[in-house]
Amino acid sequence: MTGAPDVPMQLDDRIPDGPLAEKWDRHRSALRLVSPANKRKYHVIVVGSGLAGASAAASLAELGYNVSCFCFQDSPRRAHSIAAQGGINAAKNYQNDGDSVERLFRDTIKGGDFRSREGNVYRLSQVSADIIDQCVAQGVPFAREYGGLLANRSFGGAQVSRTFYARGQTGQQLLIGAYQALERQIARGAVQMYTRHEMLDLVVIDGRARGIVVRDMVTGAIESHAGHDVVLATGGYGNVFYLSTNAKGCNVTAAFRAWKRGAGFANPSFTQIHPTCIPVSGEYQSKLTLMSESLRNDGRVWVPLKQDDTRLPRDIPDAERDYFLERKYPSFGNLAPRDIASRAAKEACDEGRGVGRGGLGVYLDFATAISRLGEDVIRERYANLFEMYERITGENPYQTPMRIYPAVHYTMGGTWVDYNLMSTLPGLHVIGEANFSDHGANRLGASALMQGLADGYFVLPYTIGDYIAGTKFAEVDTSHSAFAEAEQQVRDRTARLLAINGSRSVDSFHKELGKLMWDHCGMARSREGLELALRRIPELRAEFWADVRVLGSADTLNQSLEKAGRVADFMEFAELMCRDALEREESCGGHFRVEYQTPDGEALRNDDEFAHVAVWEYRGEGVPAKRNVEQLEFEFVQLATRSYK
Amino acid sequence: MNAIIGLWRSTIGKKIAMSLTGLLLVGFLISHMISNVLVFVDGASLDLYGAWLRGFGPLLWIPRLILLGAVVIHIAAAYQLSALARAGRGGSYRDHDRPASTYASRTMRWGGVLILVFIIFHILHYTVGIIHPDFRVGEVGRNLVRGMESKPVALFYLVSMIALGAHFLHGIWSVFQTLGINHPTWNRWRRGIAIGLTVLVAGGFASIPAAALLGWLR
Amino acid sequence: MSTMRLTLKVWRQASPEAKGEFRTYPVEADEHMSFLEMLDVVNEGLIAAGEEPIAFDHDCREGICGSCGMMINGKAHGPRAATTACQLHMRSFKDGDHILIEPFRASAFPVIRDLVVDRSSFDRIIQAGGYVSVGTGAAPDGNAILVPKEMAERAMDAAQCIGCGACVAACPNASAMLFTAAKVSHLAMLPQGQPERHRRVLGMVEQMDSEGFGGCTNFAECEAACPKQISIENIARMNRDFLKASLREREETGAGAVSN
Ligand SMILES: Cc1cc2nc3c(=O)[nH]c(=O)nc-3n(C[C@H](O)[C@H](O)[C@H](O)COP(=O)(O)OP(=O)(O)OC[C@H]3O[C@@H](n4cnc5c(N)ncnc54)[C@H](O)[C@@H]3O)c2cc1C
Ligand code: HEM
Ligand code: HEM
Ligand code: SF4
Ligand code: F3S
């Protein structure tokens, strides 16, 4: 499927008319319905069992659709959503601190640096409250007050307390709630679950997504599954950087395959870097661990004033320390937002003042807080985080400052979808982190869980019905030649990977690609760096296809083969990211182009030229992808510059 | 009835059966121990006790059958659970470290077998009397003392009581767990109760062969 | 000072049917590596030498997804208490150590390859009732039902289970009681779990038994091995619930009423 070169991509956002607050309700009542008796006849394929996928699969099955759900882990409960720590936002105003749907909406739009759609974000804020009710009813053990009411905490980017949490394991508990709902539907026979199955292609017939090709990761069998709708809930692609806080299996494969089959990909370069992660300790490092941002409430961030200062932190007198966040952002200090704090740390390290192995780290020091509040208070607040830190680093943060460094955490970019969460390919819906929809150029803390569940529980179940009810489906099953072709392509590619038998492991390529991306398409991006990366990536890709070594066979569990397929896609996708970053000639949210900054180093947006979504269109092997544009209209909020000075 | 069969079919049900029958046996043993230590008062009072028991005539078979039934159920459950456990593991580890389980808990099965052997011997010894050197129906106290005169027999009794003690120690703690008798405030008593009862019952019993070995029993 | 030479003895099994054997690999590790990173290093060496890398499950590598899990010197997830294999760091070992690595073994966890086992039996236990039957969108306001803080905390203690299977691996009987009890307890301690409390425990226990796990005889090894420190108190609670449910419910609904 290569889009004809001249026809511009259809990018109708399908945002309903009318006042913001009424859009969703009106739209919902106007959506076409599938009669209950007929739903069973429609087969929906849900790829992914994270918060988005599990909630969608369970809700669709409950409505009566015939659902198949896929994940690559051995159980749907292990999807990456399980790792989310901090919490989930909802405009409940339980704290009576003036929260409202309106306020959550504004915070999210502003947090996203005005690069998201008003209509979507407003709807997200509206359904946020229902999510909490749903999860409570499922038995999610949210934190409670002594009176038995739900507790809240506050989170970055908001002045109200609207974050619901279950200790430091909110994602786990929400996912287990959704997983249980899913297992219930599996027991009923309404969902057919395929674990350890990886989607390797999307099948498009007569312009509609009609099925997928998967590999059974245990037997190696390549299988086809046909349906009336395909829902991708395959999560984010932060692992293009090799090192990130994402789970090791996170990948872009499903979304990328869909892209090659015609689904537009929006803002691929929009990635979020989280400032407080545990730094890399050596070459062997396989992933990065996030430390809760709340540590910055009491920790002071600093580096030595001098370069290459190898003294122990306690031997460096105060006068020879640079508390750079406090210096640069006197009013927000150590609490400057994620992107700003991250960049400042990177600058300090680039100047050769980083600490720890490899010089990629800054101190997060609790000494002041401990002497002011006492060790007990600090222990009470952060004991489990300190323990986690010690477990990983072997250092005791009560005695020596923590070392932290920013790491890739989340990807705002993703498959382009309209208000109904449908991609440019009819019959392909995309939900959760896999789509681009609601966070613009930067996501607020605790909003990804909210969006994943909003999509899965409360948006998709309605909008998918509209598509199904409004479509006359041709009879299609897996005997259609399109399936055989797709299967053959998958087999050929697998065979090709196994046949190379070169000299380098998949991981070594992935690491090299990751480093390249981190250096040039990471926290700070420049034309020069991006152009360099764009030259280097195709070379690296060629080396990969000439020299990778994947041992074993295609018909057993073969983890190298799985990785190789994912890295092969990252190798192509990385180029798209760099091009997107290059062509967005402004700085906004997580996207910081060094050429576009204010004299004092802050992000400089260019609303006149870039208040839009960049939607990339695949046009065939070897043909440069085309950049299309969805203009963003701001009717209800005023575009303003963020300032945290 | 349904409920009982249903229970028995499950592993938890078998375990519950084991704990209830175990409890019954514990109850019997407490009273049995108390009556036996009467031997330290004098043989005659035990004889009186024996005579009183025999006064019930055929009725005595009711508690006997109940006890027998309990032992059978207890053993059947133990056997089935052991078989399920073996099947559940399916193959063995090269190395399996077990830091948390106690010596007592790990020897429940073989300890149980030893107790079974003991019971058979014991009944032939003191109730049926066929392996008794000089058995006289009704003279319980005298039978007891005479039966312990053989050192190997007394030693066997003593060793069996150690096995019984180990079985008790884990068994009684285990009963609380199996029957779900747990409450945060008094869970810490469960070990104490187990140890106390073990010392009392196994110790009480063991005192008899021990005394015999030391020549104090007459 | 921080690198160490170790000798690994690792279970290699090419497929579920293959016989499998231990193979010995030397490795140079850094004390700051995680255990899985150490295995990554071994694997890189194996690939270079033309031997297929050791297969092991893993995903989050931060102790929450429950994917990883192997017997390390006879202990599920290795020597450090309350720690998954991915969170175990090499500083728990010393230069010259021999490390024996085996898959979790249980009939209900058949080996797929090397250290990878099939734990789908856990999912089926959840399918047999480990949920609250609530339709999407039908829920009352989150604050409509009060949950005492201590109850929420205790439910959370049980709900933290990551489904890793270490309890089964460590239990001498290969029993899945701790896992099952954690889920039963999580829901039994919350008001939302009450209506289906009896059905749930009957269904889940029946499924657990039919998966071929051993029964529990109160060894408490599971609790010691559990990376989330789930207490065997939950097993006692489940036993009690099961007994009650068996006596009350079974007469009414027939054996092991399962779900839908
Ligand atoms: C460490 C960490 C902490 C976080 N904390 C928070 C927080 O506190 N609050 C918050 O709001 N957000 C947080 N986030 C972000 C949030 O967790 C994620 O954005 C969100 O969980 C994504 O959910 P998802 O359902 O879209 O995808 P995922 O949970 O990533 O699920 C993806 C699913 O797709 C499947 N899949 C992927 N590819 C394929 C394929 N090719 N074939 C078959 N199946 C496939 C996987 O098996 C999986 O089931 C955090 C993220 C990280 C990394
Ligand atoms: C006759 C031979 C016996 C055998 C083969 C036997 C075997 C066993 C076994 C295998 C267990 C399970 C261990 C465990 O759950 O941890 C057990 C438990 C127990 N046994 Fe025995 N036993 C026997 C006799 C007795 C006797 C005579 C008593 C009474 C004193 C007794 C009391 C108990 C108790 C109380 C338990 C604990 C049950 C529970 O865990 O809830 N057993 N027995
Ligand atoms: C040192 C320890 C023990 C001594 C000295 C002892 C002594 C006796 C004696 C003298 C009798 C005969 C009583 C009579 O005929 O009225 C008897 C009966 C019996 N004992 Fe023991 N006993 C001991 C321990 C045990 C133990 C540990 C068990 C069980 C595990 C046990 C089970 C029985 C039973 C079942 C009978 C038969 C009761 C009946 O049916 O009449 N005894 N014992
Ligand atoms: S109870 Fe503990 S050991 Fe068992 S599966 Fe859950 S977390 Fe793992
Ligand atoms: S170790 Fe096994 S025997 Fe029971 S208490 Fe734990 S399941």
Ligand code: FES
């Ligand atoms: S890899 Fe997720 S718990 Fe270890």
